[in-house]
Amino acid sequence: MLRTLAVTGVLALLCACSVTPTASSAPPSELVVFAAASLKDTYSALGRTFEAGHPGVKVRFSFDGSSILEEQLAQGAPADVFAAADRATMDKALAASLVVKPVLFATNTLTLIVPKGNPAGVTGLDASLHGKKLVVCAAGVPCGSATAKLAGLLGVTLAPVSEETKVTDVRAKVETGQADAGVVYVTDAKAAGSTVDTIPIRDADRVRNDYLLGPVAGSRHSDLANAFVAWVTGPEGRTTLAAAGFVTP
Amino acid sequence: MIRPPLPRWLAVPAVVATAFLAVPLLAMVVRVPWSWFLALLTTTSAVDAFWLSLRTCTASTLLCLVLGLPLAMVLARSHGRLATVGRVLATLPMVLPPVVAGLALLVALGRRAWLGSRLSLLGVDLAFTTGAVVVAQTFVAMPYLVVAVEGALRVAQDDFDVVAATLGASPTTVLWRVTLPLTAPAIASGAALAFARALGEFGATLTFAGSLQGTTRTLPLEVYLIRESDTDAALALSVVLVAVAVVLVAVTAALGRSWGTRR
The missing domain is CATH 3.40.190.10 (Periplasmic binding protein-like II)
Incomplete structure (x- = not known):
């Protein structure tokens, strides 16, 4: 009896382990942004002002090398917005239908x-x-x-x-x-x-380096994702980006 | 003595643990494009990285032996607070996050650091040299040798050294003729582990030595770099690293067994 109980316990634990991460049922108001590492400061600031302008919305960021993030998206990582630090990476993501209509939002020299x-x-x-x-x-x-x-x-x-x-x-x-x-x-x-x-x-x-961002294909919060893209390309985003040294189009 | 059997349910988590450790490595082996595996491995940058890793790991393993062996012997014979402090210091790099090890080396041996700036005055400029890679690797690898050898010396119950001493052998003779030969398997397995750790060194090298083909870009740094542009090539090189690690661990295990049967 004890043995059976123990086995069941172990199995239950394993099930719990394997289920929890995949079932990350984020609250509908959570926006996940994958952004190039060089955008860390500006995007963190923009995320705060975006949250302030959209009550109840929480923006979470993953900052890393653009190609690493692209690879993670290709492997099915759950994200709503992708911002890459170069056109080649964004083209790759677009060719794989990982993003929808990326737009140029900044250049860097x-x-x-x-x-x-x-x-x-x-x-x-x-x-x-x-x-x-x-x-x-x-x-x-x-x-x-x-x-x-x-x-x-x-x-x-x-x-x-x-x-x-x-x-x-x-x-x-x-x-x-x-x-x-x-x-x-x-x-x-x-x-x-x-x-x-x-x-x-x-x-x-x-020699200009192009920064592009776009909503991730299949995002469950595509409205919010579009709103974030508009926030970055709008006056708020342009001011923040320019202050950090980016040139905005 | 016959031990009582283990409870059977223990097999379940044991199998899960094995799968947990094996699946990622197997997945990598499956993903590697074997048809052009060799082509991926024979690029000049990959070959340069391989030879650089081999050279630096050999050098750092030798350094570990020269400096770590005496430390292990002293620690094995020491008691008290000072010995405890020494033991903690000797094992600390094992558990430090690699980036922290790199930062520590940087603030100690960097061009602006107290020790580093004095070394430059003497004409020793480590920054961005292969020597910096060896320093980083030795720093993280030496604990493995020290722990392996000290452990073996502590459990050694033979009194051959005592006998040798009573027969009139000097301490140095006892060391060379008795202690070292008896500890040889532990020294070899500790050296193999140290080599393996040096081979995997990444964070400290990246932070402290930089990354230049043929000079400081070892295999792990090469994997890190080409991963940005060519996942297949990164996987192929990773498989090579795994293969070398398998060989080193197998050697260590074999030495451990021969050690066990001899005793």
Whole structure:
């Protein structure tokens, strides 16, 4: 008898474990937004104002690399809105019918940052970088392909000591003084504040990184999802994005 | 002595636990595009990452042996508060989140750090070098060796070392001729575990050493990077890492058995 009880108990526990996560019956007023890591600050702020403007609505975010989020959506992750930091990722999501009608809501350009006071005396993407520790994004990620494109336009060959997977890792290495210079987005330079000095790169505006967002196909809160997209592309969103250094269309 | 049998219902959670651990790995093996598996593995970046991992893990395992073995021997003979503190310190990197280990190394050995800036004055600049990878790997891997060897020394009941000493052997002779040979299986299995841990090192390397093909981008960092653009290639490389891990764990288990039968 005891044995049967124990077996039943274990089975019941297992059932409970396997059922709970899949049956995440979110309250109808909860909006899940998958957004690129570089949008963390602006989207968190926009989420708060959106909640204030829509009583009873709770916005939850998952911030990560755009392609990682796209992969999660492809695997069936429950989200209502997807915001990607590059067009290629959004095109991939669109081709797989994961999102509906994505729209361009911001662009970002590259800039050079150096530790406060510029101890290595870097003057730009030029000969002053010779022998200095330059950190950039790897070519396989959006900020890295943008960096390669810009270097090509300028006709310079970069010799980085490290090619990071995340632009925030580039920023961190400059902020801590491990690196003498780093190529990051204008928004990252702004977010780093007074820990770094910014050196604008000539012709940087010729390589723009596009940010797109759209409601996730099959979202159970498509009205709310559309409302959030409108919030980001509307005056409220444009003001917040511009303050962080993004260029809004 | 015959032990009483286990209750039969225990098999259920045991099977579930096995499945829980095995299913994700099996899923990965199933998902890998085997038809072009080799092509995915022989890209220059993958090959570079493989050799870099092999070189750095060998170096860090040797460092673990050179520094960790003496520590394990001292700890195995020590009692009291100081020994406890030493034991905690020696095992701490095992349970630290990898990113925390990386940050700790950064604030100690970074270019702006107290120790790091003094090392630079001596001409040793670790930042973004293969040496930084070895430092990160050794930091997280050494505890595995220390714990394995110290444990084996503590349970060793043989009095061969006492006999050797009474026969007039010096402490150094006892160490080389008696203690080390007797502990060899534990040292080997501890070294295999340390190698495995060094191979998997990710967070500390990423935070502390950076990521550059052939210099600091080890296999786990390569997987992390190509995952952004090519899931298939990331899976193929992951399978290689799993295979190496399987071999290392098998070696450790085999050594454990031979150790057991010898005693």
